[in-house]
Amino acid sequence: MTNNYRLVRRAIAWLTLVAFGLMPTLAFAQTKISYHSNKFSVQDDVKAGRQAAAEAEQQLPILHDAQVTNYVERVGQRLVDAIPPEFQHPEFRYYFKVVNASDINAFALPGGPMYVNRGMIEAARNEGEMAGVMAHELSHVALRHGTAQATKAQKYGLLAGILGVGGAILGGPAGSILGQGGQFAVGAYFLKFSREYETEADILGAQTMARAGYDPRDLANMFKTIEQQSGGGGGGFLSDHPAPANRYARINQEAQYLRVVNPVRDTREFARIQARLHSYPRAPSTAQIMQSGQRQPTETGGRYPDNAPQGRVEYPSSRYRSYDEFGLVRVSVPENWQEIPENNSVWFSPQGGFGRYGGQSVYTHGVNLGVVQTQSQNLQQATDEFVNSLAQANRNLRQIAYQRTSVSGRYGLMTTLTNVNEATGQPETIRLITTQLRNGALFFMIALAPQNETRDFSNAFNNILRSLQLND
Numbered sequence: 273m274t275n276n277y278r279l280v281r282r283a284i285a286w287l288t289l290v291a292f293g294l295m296p297t298l299a300f301a302q303t304k305i306s307y308h309s310n311k312f313s314v315q316d317d318v319k320a321g322r323q324a325a326a327e328a329e330q331q332l333p334i335l336h337d338a339q340v341t342n343y344v345e346r347v348g349q350r351l352v353d354a355i356p357p358e359f360q361h362p363e364f365r366y367y368f369k370v371v372n373a374s375d376i377n378a379f380a381l382p383g384g385p386m387y388v389n390r391g392m393i394e395a396a397r398n399e400g401e402m403a404g405v406m407a408h409e410l411s412h413v414a415l416r417h418g419t420a421q422a423t424k425a426q427k428y429g430l431l432a433g434i435l436g437v438g439g440a441i442l443g444g445p446a447g448s449i450l451g452q453g454g455q456f457a458v459g460a461y462f463l464k465f466s467r468e469y470e471t472e473a474d475i476l477g478a479q480t481m482a483r484a485g486y487d488p489r490d491l492a493n494m495f496k497t498i499e500q501q502s503g504g505g506g507g508g509f510l511s512d513h514p515a516p517a518n519r520y521a522r523i524n525q526e527a528q529y530l531r532v533v534n535p536v537r538d539t540r541e542f543a544r545i546q547a548r549l550h551s552y553p554r555a556p557s558t559a560q561i562m563q564s565g566q567r568q569p570t571e572t573g574g575r576y577p578d579n580a581p582q583g584r585v586e587y588p589s590s591r592y593r594s595y596d597e598f599g600l601v602r603v604s605v606p607e608n609w610q611e612i613p614e615n616n617s618v619w620f621s622p623q624g625g626f627g628r629y630g631g632q633s634v635y636t637h638g639v640n641l642g643v644v645q646t647q648s649q650n651l652q653q654a655t656d657e658f659v660n661s662l663a664q665a666n667r668n669l670r671q672i673a674y675q676r677t678s679v680s681g682r683y684g685l686m687t688t689l690t691n692v693n694e695a696t697g698q699p700e701t702i703r704l705i706t707t708q709l710r711n712g713a714l715f716f717m718i719a720l721a722p723q724n725e726t727r728d729f730s731n732a733f734n735n736i737l738r739s740l741q742l743n744d
Contacts, residue, residue: 287583321383338623404491
């Protein structure tokens, strides 16, 4: 064996040892993040977020544009699916809505609701930058930072226990949807995070982006985009999220250990959505919305889709998604329907099947689930009482007949009603299904569609009814 051959073999052996020695370092170079102490349950996150979302949507000018919302929803769900398994919560229901405000901002609430300002989408230079902001906000939700911060506040006597649904988290001045200085506060515990939490959201956001096929550096670049477009003052997202200079470096440092092949940056759909938004009248700033008291977009030129619902909506999807509402009912609804929390109930409706009229939410297609207290313990009498309450707000409401049905294996009633929708002027058919809970309260399901589309939606309504599972 020649000396040269021995040297080659030693070199190979040494390189092999070095390679094996480096493998653990490379495998574990990605920053490890863990949960903070949290006295609240995951279900508390869901309840608090749902309540905050219902209140926020009474104040925020939601942009009801099906194309824009569906696009943002698809990007959001792609990111949700990429959240590392240890931070996935099956109880959470992530959904995404666009706010018609010019501020470059976005926020997410415990349990999953997320709101993306139109201004942020318009400011982003590519889909990756938009996804970066969304991934950052989703990371706050996945890490349960809102309730963790509330836990820390309780430790120092700043909160006084849970009052109602998420009361401790939402209660007091911090729970005001409209804050001071022209900002939508939505609870200090949900939007104003410590620098430590912000860094964690940056890191997990970068990791989530990489898993979803985006370049994490786009998140760092978005901070520069925001600074450039806001005149260096930050504002919006940066005012709610402290951004020291080393933040960009920290994200880029993390990105070194996150490999992405052919990352998503520019897409034709992103360009189309930006062009669609630019075609609308300029969105007001948050401060202007507050000063004018005009929460919903004006009907300038009739170009905003926030007018009363009109036109044919998309048929119900044959694919269904399950929801767990109030911890009381589990239900499956068409995948292309949105969950819209109300104060005492929840709607599931397709895009185009809801809107605004006279300052109120209006629905033309969908299903409404809820619980009400009635005076009577007899199901038919309790249902009559509920129908009468509906008739007080709907002068054209007419009841046809009752028939027996089954609701989650228990005795129920179904009655058909007709109405003329005041927003659209079109006749509609309403199917009301009721049953009583063990505490005597009345559970109801309202299935709604225009009369000329009732047959198209009938199968979906039947499937939803069959899927209902009550857990009282």
